[in-house]
Amino acid sequence: MDIQLSHVKKSFGDTSVIKDVSFTIAAGEICCLLGPSGSGKTTLIRLMIGALPPDSGTIRFGDIEMPNRAILKRLGFMPQNDALYEDLSAHGNLKFFGGLYPIPKRTLDARIKEVLEMVELTGHSQKLVKNFSGGMKKRLSLAIAILHKPDILFLDEPTAGIDPVLRRKIWAQFQSLKAQGTTIIVSTHVMDEVVECDKGALLYNGRLIEYDTVNRLLDKTASGRIEELFFAASESEARP
Amino acid sequence: MIQLAKRVIRQTINDKRSVMLILVAPLLILTLVYFLLGDSDYVATVAIDRDAVAAPVITALEQQELNVVGLTAQEAEQAADYLQHNEDVDAVLRFSETSAMDITLYEPSTKGATAMSEIQKAMADLNPSAETTISYVYGTQDQSLFDSLGYVFLALFSFFFVFIISAMALVRERSRGTLERLMMTPIRRGEVIAGYTLGYSVFAIIQAVIIVLYAIFVLQLSNEGNIGWVLLPMVLLAVTAVSFGATISIFAGSELQVVQLIPFTIIPQVFFSGLIPLDLIPYHLGNLSYIMPIYYGAAAIKGIMVYGDGFTEIWGHLAGLTTYALVLYLINTQALKKFRKL
Numbered sequence: 004m005d006i007q008l009s010h011v012k013k014s015f016g017d018t019s020v021i022k023d024v025s026f027t028i029a030a031g032e033i034c035c036l037l038g039p040s041g042s043g044k045t046t047l048i049r050l051m052i053g054a055l056p057p058d059s060g061t062i063r064f065g066d067i068e069m070p071n072r073a074i075l076k077r078l079g080f081m082p083q084n085d086a087l088y089e090d091l092s093a094h095g096n097l098k099f100f101g102g103l104y105p106i107p108k109r110t111l112d113a114r115i116k117e118v119l120e121m122v123e124l125t126g127h128s129q130k131l132v133k134n135f136s137g138g139m140k141k142r143l144s145l146a147i148a149i150l151h152k153p154d155i156l157f158l159d160e161p162t163a164g165i166d167p168v169l170r171r172k173i174w175a176q177f178q179s180l181k182a183q184g185t186t187i188i189v190s191t192h193v194m195d196e197v198v199e200c201d202k203g204a205l206l207y208n209g210r211l212i213e214y215d216t217v218n219r220l221l222d223k224t225a226s227g228r229i230e231e232l233f234f235a236a237s238e239s240e241a242r243p
Numbered sequence: 244m245i246q247l248a249k250r251v252i253r254q255t256i257n258d259k260r261s262v263m264l265i266l267v268a269p270l271l272i273l274t275l276v277y278f279l280l281g282d283s284d285y286v287a288t289v290a291i292d293r294d295a296v297a298a299p300v301i302t303a304l305e306q307q308e309l310n311v312v313g314l315t316a317q318e319a320e321q322a323a324d325y326l327q328h329n330e331d332v333d334a335v336l337r338f339s340e341t342s343a344m345d346i347t348l349y350e351p352s353t354k355g356a357t358a359m360s361e362i363q364k365a366m367a368d369l370n371p372s373a374e375t376t377i378s379y380v381y382g383t384q385d386q387s388l389f390d391s392l393g394y395v396f397l398a399l400f401s402f403f404f405v406f407i408i409s410a411m412a413l414v415r416e417r418s419r420g421t422l423e424r425l426m427m428t429p430i431r432r433g434e435v436i437a438g439y440t441l442g443y444s445v446f447a448i449i450q451a452v453i454i455v456l457y458a459i460f461v462l463q464l465s466n467e468g469n470i471g472w473v474l475l476p477m478v479l480l481a482v483t484a485v486s487f488g489a490t491i492s493i494f495a496g497s498e499l500q501v502v503q504l505i506p507f508t509i510i511p512q513v514f515f516s517g518l519i520p521l522d523l524i525p526y527h528l529g530n531l532s533y534i535m536p537i538y539y540g541a542a543a544i545k546g547i548m549v550y551g552d553g554f555t556e557i558w559g560h561l562a563g564l565t566t567y568a569l570v571l572y573l574i575n576t577q578a579l580k581k582f583r584k585l
Contacts, residue, residue, distance in 0.1 A: 052427055053583060054423060054426065054427065054582060054583060070583065072429060072431075072583075073429075075427060075428060075429045076428070076429045078427065080424065080427045082420050082423060082424055083420075084419065084420045085419075085420070086419060086420035086421045086423065086424040087419075087421065088250070088254055088421060089419075090254040090255075090257040090258045091250070091253060091254055091257065095250070095253060099246060099247075099249075099250040100424075100428065102246035102249075103246055103247075103425070103428040103429065103430050104428060104429065105429075131257060147424075
């Protein structure tokens, strides 16, 4: 299921946050939304999952135009903040979110065990989330996002504030999800992470300044560093 | 919806303070109210100039539940001054030359009223033709304030504690981002509020049972009607409180702001709950009670506990409360559109 954005615009009050963005994310790819903070990455993700209606333009998942409630069960979403219930255990959180999807109870219990193992939280499943460390919360948040085996996974800065070892593990999981056919849209401001992705969408002040395969994006730079493309964009914006 | 209700229950149980607030705090405050408004065996003190007052009057006064102390003619002359310096004396009783009574009280208070009523009894003893017999259609004369106003507190508690906990839980759900995450699952908007209401209803029922049993059997709050009927408006009030809390959470950015909104949300309701007789409120402001959910609950509870009403008499109030809850439910469901149009 491809995701097509066509002339999507969104503003909050007077500030225009997304300015005429059009691109298509092919099914089964990892697409990286790259940009400095405030560039509109989170807003773009929220537009795509239907949490925000666009001011103009359309967002389609295959043939289905968003927002659409039926498509929600095929989407997974990991928000930027942890969005967990602190008064519940890890297992309690998974059980609750899992229960909102039409999954048979026995399948759900097995699946909860599976995702807890994937994010290495099996030993902490009965602990209340308020006693979790930042990294544990991130991993639990990821576990919730992939619990119902979504076809398309939206991850808003999943590795922010996470140490390099854990970051590598998390990316390894994204690769294995991709191998199972999941489309992954991941936002980040860590430029190094772009090499893990198939495509890179570069956002700057709400405009899509580049969208291409990561290899071709890197070819456009002299030093092999993605930052260069943003420096170029900021210079061209400064010129009237 | 059941999933959400189960989660609310589990979450509340895991948070010990919430459990205490719902189950223990009402009992604690009710006990305090019982002692504050309950039977008072206060004995008023009346000062008289024994030389200037006829002996039968003194005897009559001494036969009442009164402390009678003597004072000099000069002190009696400056009664106000005397009362200011003798704070344990509530009233100075004098007789003018035409033998009319002249009573000086320290300040308008319950203590002064007690002194007055005892003096009047003494006068009635002296002159049987002045005796008055008072009878009530509902209640009795020796009923304490707790007996006549206790029902208001049952209504207030059912509403207030559930309101606080649900409003805060929903604000937390908004600010922590869990509500947005919740809205990204296939759950329906209506189910979110309904699930919350269902979850808290379980606590509301437990709370109502505990409060009612405690008030009636431990604190001996007088009750003319059926206990079962008392529970119904209490639980309905709590259900309305969840919706009310959800609506308030739209306007609050943090848990602290819920507290800041209490003067706008709860305190006016306390005044219009029946604590102050609505007919006494000037400029027809008493009519404001019709926009306050606590009024409907308190009126129904009063009907049952004071007048011994059954369902046929209180259904109007219950219908008012239900309408209130339904309107708020619709507002809340609409408000969730902020997170998801569908």
